[in-house]
Amino acid sequence: MPKMTMVQALNLALRQEMEKDDRVVVLGEDVGVDGGVFRVTEGLIDCFGPDRVLDTPLAESAIVGMSIGMAVYGLRPVCEIQFSGFTYLNFHQIECHASRLRHRSQGRFTVPMVLRAPYGGGVRALEHHSESREAFFAHMPGLKMVIPSGPRNARALLVSAIRDPDPVIFFEPKAVYRAFREEVPEEEETLPIGQSAVAREGRHVTLITYGAMVRPTMEAAERLSREDGIEAEVVDLLTLAPLDDTLITASAKKTGRVVIVHEAPRSYGPGAEITARLVEKAFYFLEAPVRRVAGYDLIMPLFAREQAYLPNAGRIVRAVKETLEAAA
Amino acid sequence: MPRTPLNVDTPLEYLSILTEDGLVDRDLEPDVSQEFLLKLYRFMVLGRRFDEKMLQLQRQGRIGTFAPIKGQEASQLGAVAALEPRDWMVPCFRETAAQLWRGTAMESVLLYFGGYDEGGRIADDQRDLPVAIPVASQLLHAVGLAWAAKYRRTDEVAMTFFGDGATSEGDFHEALNFAAVYQTPTVFVCQNNQWAISIPRSKQTRSRTLAQKALAYELPGIQVDGNDVLAVYVAAKEAVERARAGGGPTLIECVTYRMAMHTTADDPSRYRSEEEVQEWARKDPIVRFEKYLTEKGLLNAAKIEEIASAADASIQEAVKRYEALTGTLGDPLQMFDHHFQELSATLREQKEELRRLLAAEKEEAPHA
Numbered sequence: 001m002p003k004m005t006m007v008q009a010l011n012l013a014l015r016q017e018m019e020k021d022d023r024v025v026v027l028g029e030d031v032g033v034d035g036g037v038f039r040v041t042e043g044l045i046d047c048f049g050p051d052r053v054l055d056t057p058l059a060e061s062a063i064v065g066m067s068i069g070m071a072v073y074g075l076r077p078v079c080e081i082q083f084s085g086f087t088y089l090n091f092h093q094i095e096c097h098a099s100r101l102r103h104r105s106q107g108r109f110t111v112p113m114v115l116r117a118p119y120g121g122g123v124r125a126l127e128h129h130s131e132s133r134e135a136f137f138a139h140m141p142g143l144k145m146v147i148p149s150g151p152r153n154a155r156a157l158l159v160s161a162i163r164d165p166d167p168v169i170f171f172e173p174k175a176v177y178r179a180f181r182e183e184v185p186e187e188e189e190t191l192p193i194g195q196s197a198v199a200r201e202g203r204h205v206t207l208i209t210y211g212a213m214v215r216p217t218m219e220a221a222e223r224l225s226r227e228d229g230i231e232a233e234v235v236d237l238l239t240l241a242p243l244d245d246t247l248i249t250a251s252a253k254k255t256g257r258v259v260i261v262h263e264a265p266r267s268y269g270p271g272a273e274i275t276a277r278l279v280e281k282a283f284y285f286l287e288a289p290v291r292r293v294a295g296y297d298l299i300m301p302l303f304a305r306e307q308a309y310l311p312n313a314g315r316i317v318r319a320v321k322e323t324l325e326a327a328a
Numbered sequence: 329m330p331r332t333p334l335n336v337d338t339p340l341e342y343l344s345i346l347t348e349d350g351l352v353d354r355d356l357e358p359d360v361s362q363e364f365l366l367k368l369y370r371f372m373v374l375g376r377r378f379d380e381k382m383l384q385l386q387r388q389g390r391i392g393t394f395a396p397i398k399g400q401e402a403s404q405l406g407a408v409a410a411l412e413p414r415d416w417m418v419p420c421f422r423e424t425a426a427q428l429w430r431g432t433a434m435e436s437v438l439l440y441f442g443g444y445d446e447g448g449r450i451a452d453d454q455r456d457l458p459v460a461i462p463v464a465s466q467l468l469h470a471v472g473l474a475w476a477a478k479y480r481r482t483d484e485v486a487m488t489f490f491g492d493g494a495t496s497e498g499d500f501h502e503a504l505n506f507a508a509v510y511q512t513p514t515v516f517v518c519q520n521n522q523w524a525i526s527i528p529r530s531k532q533t534r535s536r537t538l539a540q541k542a543l544a545y546e547l548p549g550i551q552v553d554g555n556d557v558l559a560v561y562v563a564a565k566e567a568v569e570r571a572r573a574g575g576g577p578t579l580i581e582c583v584t585y586r587m588a589m590h591t592t593a594d595d596p597s598r599y600r601s602e603e604e605v606q607e608w609a610r611k612d613p614i615v616r617f618e619k620y621l622t623e624k625g626l627l628n629a630a631k632i633e634e635i636a637s638a639a640d641a642s643i644q645e646a647v648k649r650y651e652a653l654t655g656t657l658g659d660p661l662q663m664f665d666h667h668f669q670e671l672s673a674t675l676r677e678q679k680e681e682l683r684r685l686l687a688a689e690k691e692e693a694p695h696a
Contacts, residue, residue, distance in 0.1 A: 062502035069472015106449035242672030
């Protein structure tokens with residue numbers, strides 16, 4: 001199997017879906033000739049032409065609004081918003097229409113579109129280019145919210161998102177884009193949307209995370225095992241909405257101790273919902289308070305301070321140890 | 329050389345075919361069948377009378393808030409009459425007459441404004457989007473539909489409706505720009521009814537016309553007398569044919585007037601004078617079309633009466649069907665339908681929770 005970066009794996013997913021299905025069209029700012037500012041759509045315009053790979057004028061609301069019309073017609077648009085920090089310009093198209101047209105038309109019209117956008121910090125970028133606002137979309141009824149963590153699951157989830165009959169917000173962890181390679185099969189591979197995965201098995205504590213934070217969480221788990229004999233189970237959510245609470249509940253029941261990791265601001269972040277689910281479904285199994293290692297409730301600092309803001313393996317290790325030391 | 333004139337070719341026309349007194353410009357009069365003219369008239373009457381009935385039902389508490397169309401019958405019917413069934417119609421929220429023309433059942437309109445989600449269902453053979461309330465947002469959907477129609481190499485056209493206020497929204501400008509860049513077969517129909525709730529047209533924009541906003545995006549714009557159904561039809565037909573032939577989008581500004589309130593929750597006496605309303609009443613689109621058709625020998629007093637009675641009878645029947653439907657609809661658990669193709673485990677749990685709660689509440693309710 002070829003080893004690929006997440007950028008290459010996402011490109012493979014788009015290319016193969018476009019080859020298989022002429023309903024799939026790609027649109028966004030600089031996605032054509034330039035191949036996307038992160039090169040996720042590189043070469044697509046050469047294969048499929050400007051009729052299927054649209055370099056759009058600079059207007060996020062129009063990119064999404066037009067995608068909605070295309071999807072209602074029966075196409076499968078995959079639009080790229082260059083950074084998740086610019087999705088606010090199209091927020092009302094998502095909230096008011098993409099998420100609602102199936103319901104408003106009582107099933108007559110559906111919006112099988114994908115909105116791809118890179119999210120998250122750690123790449124020394126400008127303001128608006130490093131935030132993690134997935135909770136906005138995960139909170140919205142009528143939408144699915146997917147965040148892959150590595151090249152292989154990114155490819156498989158993007159294929160599933162394109163084929164999904166409902167609108168999917170697909171946030172790509174830009175810190176992972178070129179951070180490492182994984183074997184990605186050339187032949188078709190999908191992953192079901194709405195299912196989390198156990199990234200590492202363990203029995204002492206459960207670490208719940210997703211996206212770019214899977215890497216430091218895995219690193220923390222390895223360090224805990226190596227240095228302290230603590231075996232952490234790591235659950236990679238993969239889909240934030242609809243949240244699959246079966247694995248996290250089962251794991252919390254097994255370990256009794258939970259640490260949640262995300263770079264999004266702590267208050268009302270995904271960790272709040274995860275904690276609530278665990279309280280609802282595994283309360284009597286918990287032996288320590290649920291901990292959150294998360295971003296602060298702050299405007300994300302510019303990059304000189306971003307490493308101080310973001311969770312890292314060391315902070316996760318500390319939180320795990322404190323959780324394990326907590327009285328039952 | 330500095331400061332040379334730029335040759336920006338900007339033709340812009342105003343079109344009027346029927347005067348307020350129903351006199352027709354013979355050169356511009358469209359060559360259409362008598363049946364077509366009578367159908368237009370019947371729908372204008374039906375639209376007006378259904379609107380009046382809805383207002384009555386709203387005041388009686390039998391439906392909720394809605395946006396009356398009174399005065400705008402010509403603007404919307406003249407435009408939508410230029411479409412074929414295979415074309416797409418993308419309304420905002422004040423196109424009841426256009427929706428009826430396209431085949432929407434009156435009871436569906438009543439159900440929607442009566443608070444039943446089922447009213448949003450569009451018939452399978454009807455290419456209309458449901459009502460879109462956020463101003464100007466739906467224009468982009470018409471661009472996307474038209475783009476897709478072109479991508480599929482069909483000759484279908486997408487027509488979208490909006491008001492004067494919408495031209496201040498970013499989505500209006502983004503939609504015109506995208507439509508022009510991609511040359512999509514989109515017809516933008518602005519019903520300039522002079523008021524965006526309490527803001528008059530003069531305070532909405534400094535532009536002398538709304539039609540001229542097309543020029544910045546390099547697409548044809550035209551201003552028409554929106555109370556003249558023939559002028560609206562001719563302009564719309566031209567735009568639809570151009571779009572169908574691959575000539576791209578058009579912006580049509582229909583100059584009309586909102587004779588009633590913005591919605592039934594609004595009191596226009598707070599911001600506009602009765603004199604202004606009366607002045608526009610003299611330009612009523614139905615009255616002048618009636619004069620024209622009478623002059624043409626297609627209508628007489630008896631026929632006018634017959635058409636009005638037939639409209640009223642069909643409205644009465646629709647109200648009966650609506651009220652019968654409200655007796656059978658209303659299962660609260662229906663709210664979980666049509667969110668996703670498949671309900672997630674979480675939604676299934678929430679639905680089950682509501683089912684149990686409703687059963688418990690029913691149990692506890694004092695027996696009538």
